[in-house]
Amino acid sequence: MNLILFGPPAAGKGTQAKRLVDTRGMIQLSTGDMLRAAIASGSELGQRVAGIMQRGELVSDEIVVELIESRLPEAEAAGGAIFDGFPRTLAQAQALDVMLQRRGSKIDKVIRLKVDDEALMHRVAGRFAESGRPDDNPDSFKVRLAAYNAQTAPLLPYYEDQDKLVEVDGMGTIEVVAAGVDRALDGR
Numbered sequence: 001m002n003l004i005l006f007g008p009p010a011a012g013k014g015t016q017a018k019r020l021v022d023t024r025g026m027i028q029l030s031t032g033d034m035l036r037a038a039i040a041s042g043s044e045l046g047q048r049v050a051g052i053m054q055r056g057e058l059v060s061d062e063i064v065v066e067l068i069e070s071r072l073p074e075a076e077a078a079g080g081a082i083f084d085g086f087p088r089t090l091a092q093a094q095a096l097d098v099m100l101q102r103r104g105s106k107i108d109k110v111i112r113l114k115v116d117d118e119a120l121m122h123r124v125a126g127r128f129a130e131s132g133r134p135d136d137n138p139d140s141f142k143v144r145l146a147a148y149n150a151q152t153a154p155l156l157p158y159y160e161d162q163d164k165l166v167e168v169d170g171m172g173t174i175e176v177v178a179a180g181v182d183r184a185l186d187g188r
């Protein structure tokens with residue numbers, strides 16, 4: 001099964017993805033994690049994307065599509081993947097569909113975590129104070145939220161038209177949201 005965890009930055013996609021990895025043995029493909037690993041390794045790609053990410057802007061479709069493509073064989077071997085933070089643009093969504101189709105596969109479900117903007121700002125302020133992730137500073141976060149609203153939220157009708165979209169209230173505790181994700185996955 002291939003699943004997309006969808007939602008604005010700091011909605012809890014990574015947290016819920018990691019839980020599904022633990023409880024269901026699924027594989028998490030997070031483009032954010034892959035890009036941060038590239039930066040940490042000091043690679044040429046990392047150097048290219050560091051400034052873009054720090055400002056809160058999206059890196060190019062080409063880069064993230066290539067990162068995802070390189071991990072699809074591994075995902076396939078595991079019986080599917082949780083896509084976290086990808087796709088973020090219509091071009092990425094279309095590229096993903098083509099890549100999966102070529103492998104005889106598809107996206108099965110898109111789980112949208114719904115969290116209001118005020119709660120997101122609050123969460124990210126706490127996270128910034130704790131971890132100091134550079135793109136969690138208030139200015140970059142505003143850019144990330146704007147990128148979500150302008151470039152990523154328009155994907156919702158794309159998946160709704162394909163009858164793949166399930167909405168989960170993302171405002172509760174991690175456990176309550178996890179229960180909602182489980183219900184969405186198991187069709188209860």
Ligand code: ADP
Nearest residue numbers: 009010031032053056057058059064085086088
């Ligand atoms: P969050 O979901 O909290 O915003 P991510 O770790 O998913 O965090 O993403 C962090 C940053 O990495 C984004 O703001 C963007 O710069 C870059 N990024 C991650 N995934 C993508 C993607 N699919 N397309 C373009 N940029 C991406």
